[in-house]
Amino acid sequence: MNIPKSNLKRIVVIGSGFAGIQFIKNLNVEKYQIVLLDKHNYHTFQPLLYQVATAGLEPDSIAYTVRHIFEKEAVAGNFYFRIAKINKIEASTNTIFSDIGTLTYDKLVISTGSKTNYYGNENIEKFAMSMKTIPEALDLRSLILHNFEDATVTNNEVEKERLMNYVIVGAGPTGVELAGSLAELKNHVLPNDYPELDIKKMNIHLVDATDRVLVSMSEEASKNAQKYLEEMGVNIHFGIIVKDYDGTKVITNKQSFETNTLIWSAGVTGNLIFGINNTSQEKGRYLVDEHNKIINHNNVYAIGDVALMKSDVKFANGHPMVAQVAMQQGKNLANNLANTLNNKPLNNFIYNDRGSMATIGRNKAVVDLDKIKFKGFFAWIVWMFVHLVSLVGFRNKVVALINWLIQYFSYDKHVRLIIRPFKRKVFEEVTSFRNID
């Protein structure tokens, strides 16, 4: 990988998500040589991916290059970044094998986050859309817009129904925010773009196996979010378990749905790397001790979504896979490495849950804080403020804010460009609508 030898201990970090970034930012970078590996050259602000998918924002507002984030550290000389795909870890020799060569480490920090969990259903994995990365969000955007273009061309009513139906599986924050955003497209944007289509026939189905939306939030938040969604025209179905999908029809334990677009936001699982032994894993995540060290290892750590910690009393089944946990674990691990250098005792990780929030549409959001829960316009302002200040970089904040302001006043979502048409993985054409005039 062309990383120079150094007298300093080498810490290798895999993954530039919230956990990895916070870990390095809190590290005393003069004491180590740090190598960060990621398959992309940017950090993604995942909570806003749904806005990229629904034509609200371009990727440049929610992503930030890793080299820019660590410019100071790199200029100082102890920080190296490489785009790499990891093939294997060999903990016995402290070695990483990747597509750009091998690298040895003194300490390894795995912050690879999570990936979509299809629970082993291969058909769904083949045909459903997911939304964990920027390319996936852009593919979903292209598919949605292309569906409506195709709907103008066909005069087959079944095909038109499939093209205009959307089924979102999983009513967690991603599913709820995406459903709300699609409803805004339906209510404010698409009728102007497609006067030839009867956009009222567009159906947005949000289905979940449980009996409420936003099950990780308070019952009050669930109730309010559901009310908002229903007001906006989203069809919510509870107690639904999706069994199969062939690209045109969703089979569930109850009714079936005709749709060209199934969006899978029903679960995630740790993004594991080949080589860490199975006894250190549980539920698709790495089992870690109270200091985020992977059990049965001496110098390999996992932080963020990929880590499963049972020592934090309130979260004995593991922490929620959210940005706040990832950032706090990254910071705690960095502090503990400093403590080790200074012969101080280590701090056990205890998650400080600052609350959670979700936005459904303009002036419609729900916020759960420790002592207080609220909703509506003020919640929506709080949501925007928190997300704006969390975006990395001044320019990203300004560009996102400008886009939101213009959307707010114009009731429009502007980035409806189909730059790269989405090609379905398996077959090129579900629909066939060749006809004369």
Place this chain on the structure above:
Amino acid sequence: MNIPKSNLKRIVVIGSGFAGIQFIKNLNVEKYQIVLLDKHNYHTFQPLLYQVATAGLEPDSIAYTVRHIFEKEAVAGNFYFRIAKINKIEASTNTIFSDIGTLTYDKLVISTGSKTNYYGNENIEKFAMSMKTIPEALDLRSLILHNFEDATVTNNEVEKERLMNYVIVGAGPTGVELAGSLAELKNHVLPNDYPELDIKKMNIHLVDATDRVLVSMSEEASKNAQKYLEEMGVNIHFGIIVKDYDGTKVITNKQSFETNTLIWSAGVTGNLIFGINNTSQEKGRYLVDEHNKIINHNNVYAIGDVALMKSDVKFANGHPMVAQVAMQQGKNLANNLANTLNNKPLNNFIYNDRGSMATIGRNKAVVDLDKIKFKGFFAWIVWMFVHLVSLVGFRNKVVALINWLIQYFSYDKHVRLIIRPFKRKVFEEVTSFRNID
């Protein structure tokens, strides 16, 4: 194509560039049924493509969806847009054959613009990068950024040289603006991103067969632009004819260049459609009369880059292939159709050349107007103003302006995201840099 029958005459327009858009915008839309076909769902502001390629702007600033441009016309009910690839025109039966079906027309307007001209050199076509569309500009951006990522990994000096050398063929406005923009990356952005690399070793070669840059502008503008480029560190080579390129080495009539990235801006040719007979073509463009009607046809018109008109006395060899000509021809044709309806005489097309301009870098631009030529900061402000007001849509203007302001004050170009790594068309890997540590 599912276009409803109408009592109105049907005008089909192929291509949503400057010419096609202006034509429809100036048409009395109540008198016709208008069908616009394009392979993309957006209009591209091509003069700023080089900024997308060099990480200055995202596509959403320089593109605008066709449906948004013609929202009013579509709601009124006489305008239809379809994403389509045209296979053939059959003028004898007034029929268009496309990937989404066939369509008959009463009048056909071809505004398909131009495409890159490789002058029959298949190797160059295979291995060179071009920049006529947004996907091409994004590919070039990905390749440039990936080159530097790869350069950090290799310790083979020849490979590193190839990755850090850029050869731009053709010193017209595109080549000059791209060279200037690459020089800004070299001087202000890349040294911070890649402290491990010696960015001084990056070479930007601008080569041209003639003896000056911007040959379509005044000699004064050429001289000033050349001086600016040289100050910024661009190597300019005149009298160079590129003979061959294999993805690593450029062969010319004089010296050769080792480079992974050859950017071809040496010429364009009309984007012809199969079916219009050869006697109506010359130099890769459709021969048109003084009203833009294709010769030997009664109801088929060509406007913009794809049209070759010899009747305009000052431009007996054809008009320059620029936006101004395209827009004026579109407008003139629309007015002439109105004149026909009103039994008024037709207006011959006469190009009103308002001047030309090019920007090389911050505070560095050249402007040729009819009576006056100027350069420097004021020219640069004029360039920015003209391009900002020409962008379609309020939001695009605001987002581009914000980006330019932040770039101006930060000396930075922010959209350095490699969203989709560029895959070279022919072989996956020119370079091979596997090594241990």
